[in-house]
Amino acid sequence: METTTERQSRPKVILTGASGYIGQNLMKKLKEDYDIIALSRGGDSREDEEHVEWRSCDFYSMDDSLESLKGADYAFYLIHSMMPSAKLTQGSFEDMDAILADHFARAARKNGIKQIVYLSGIVPDDLPEEELSRHLRSRLEVQRILESSGVPVTTIRAGLIVGPQGSSFPILYKLVKRLPVMTLPTWTRTKTHAIALDDVLVALKGSVGNEEVKGRAIDVGGPDVMSYKEMMKQMAEVLGVKRHFIDLPFLTVNLSRLWVTLITGSPKEMAYPLIESLIHPMVAHPDRMVEGISDGKKTFKEAARESLEEERKKKEEAERKRDEPSDDKESKPVAEKIKKSDVRSVQRVTLPEGKDAHWAGEYYLEWLGKALGPFIRVRTDEDGVSRIYIRFFSRPILELSYDPVKSGEDRAVYRITGGMFANAKDAHSGRLEFLMIPDTSDCVVAIHDYMPSMPWFLYKYTQAKLHLAVMYAFRKHLERQGRLGRSSTSKKAGGSVGTPSSIEAQG
Structure with missing residues (x-):
């Protein structure tokens, strides 16, 4: 014993x-x-x-x-x-x-x-x-x-x-x-x-x-x-x-x-x-x-x-147990939970030299409003809440709240706290995260536990596809910024052209 x-x-x-x-x-x-x-x-x-x-x-x-x-x-x-x-x-x-x-x-x-x-x-x-x-x-x-x-x-x-x-x-x-x-x-x-x-x-x-x-x-x-x-x-x-x-x-x-x-x-x-x-x-x-x-x-x-x-x-053994009658519910295998209508979307981007996840989060929201300007506008308040609107709509389609407690050590976390496109009541853990891969310039941009409010079939073939297209455009934009940044640093005479903060110059 x-x-x-x-x-x-x-x-x-x-x-x-x-x-x-x-x-x-x-x-x-x-x-x-x-x-x-x-x-x-x-x-x-x-x-x-x-x-x-x-x-x-x-x-x-x-x-x-x-x-x-x-x-x-x-x-x-x-x-x-x-x-x-x-x-x-x-x-x-x-x-x-x-x-x-x-x-x-x-x-x-x-x-x-x-x-x-x-x-x-x-x-x-x-x-x-x-x-x-x-x-x-x-x-x-x-x-x-x-x-x-x-x-x-x-x-x-x-x-x-x-x-x-x-x-x-x-x-x-x-x-x-x-x-x-x-x-x-x-x-x-x-x-x-x-x-x-x-x-x-x-x-x-x-x-x-x-x-x-x-x-x-x-x-x-x-x-x-x-x-x-x-x-x-x-x-x-x-x-x-x-x-x-x-x-x-x-x-x-x-x-x-x-x-x-x-x-x-x-x-x-x-x-x-x-x-x-x-x-x-x-x-x-x-x-x-x-x-x-x-x-x-x-x-x-x-x-x-x-x-x-x-x-x-x-x-x-499995066949024997299946054939044996039993009223003991605890002896039966635990049934897997039916999957809820949740979404996980993960894409990797490469940031310009010297930039981190906090910069990437702020830059992404700013870029989104510029790149999709004719259709989308983004407003970020002093309290760290960003709201994404379709042009001429008074209600936001998504509301993202920066979480300073969960952010840190090369990580920026935005909670999905509302918006017409989010089932926020059931998706309290939905979030958008920017995470740096250690010892690299790679940043993983991830949506976790997001539950859309629109019917699943409609979401899968509209909003989900649009998100992938937007992330592809963002990745390509950062690649251009990185190339321009490297080009500008190689010049003897400095200048502001191609700096990572110049969204207007690159669109």
Whole structure:
């Protein structure tokens, strides 16, 4: 029986994505030695258990992030944003990942987290960053954002993780299972370093509090390095099926991701970025390997067999529970909440040199009135409330209130507090945010939790499209300002032409 002293001596860890594929399995291992604060969007609906406290958290909210990371020693970062997070999601997963990582990093620093352990992907050594796939570039940016917090970060980089209910492995399994004849593009000859889920969990847990790996990126891999074609052949052997493979070098990645999505039924938001990364060799680099952390023990075949067996048992258990009559409502899975009619729209712009998020917010509202002058007017009062009007209308279409309390540290927050276009009564948390990406001139402009007042169909194909067009024009305008600013500074004789504050000159 555990004593009071033993309970008090157990470190406490934050586990993000605790209800996800990696998180659920990692939790089982961590419970042996740690007390866990398990974070999930639906955490409040979960029952706490021994050594596990559930909390709800939306990392798009800075307030949620700060509150959820309280009271912990270490934190695991297992977050990605490939799947839509609102009824209408506009923007790239890379920009959304940047927001999530920034909020987490700031919250970790302010809550005194001692170490962040982050699960990422293996990055090829011999390629410039701009030539990497979107997914790998995003993983690198997330790593840099986490590191900008000043909290020591251990990045565990893995290739294809072999386990049930994952992302890449189920795609491989479904392709081999469903296609008796497989046409293989060039990328199927790319080498990758598969690793069993259990070995990844060992690496993640073994990194906590480990001084040897603090502040480092560590590659991990199993005993097998092989091409995707070789993995498909071994998968066919595990399944006990005969498959024919035909090399088709002219089949591009874009065509590949289309047919892979159609055959496997995987959501394109998840599958496309992953398949784009398959052109890169993802093999653990010896200089980034640490004994006891990097060296996975299970072969691909062993891990594949175990994964399929585990998946079979889970399906049988689910069918058994479904067939059993029960009046115990608590034993039934918690139903997912029906999505409300909310909007998340995220776009990235590059600011002129020396400018920050506070400048961007003020400049955007000023530019909006100038650029759309014949149709739109913007009035900002001394109290920080900006109202956007359609010309000749007495009521504003949107009312934005600058929030000095929530703003700060390269962030400007405007609450959506009214206007004919906003359902402000139900959307009290709607906001427009300007967030700087650490150590860059990039600023993410994001609308969160906005609920439009007009009928959804009408909003989706009018106001939502117009917002994207306006943000595109704003981004292009800033690019011109940046070019003019650089040009003017190169001249020996100074002048006011092209300065970032001259909206009238550039329109």
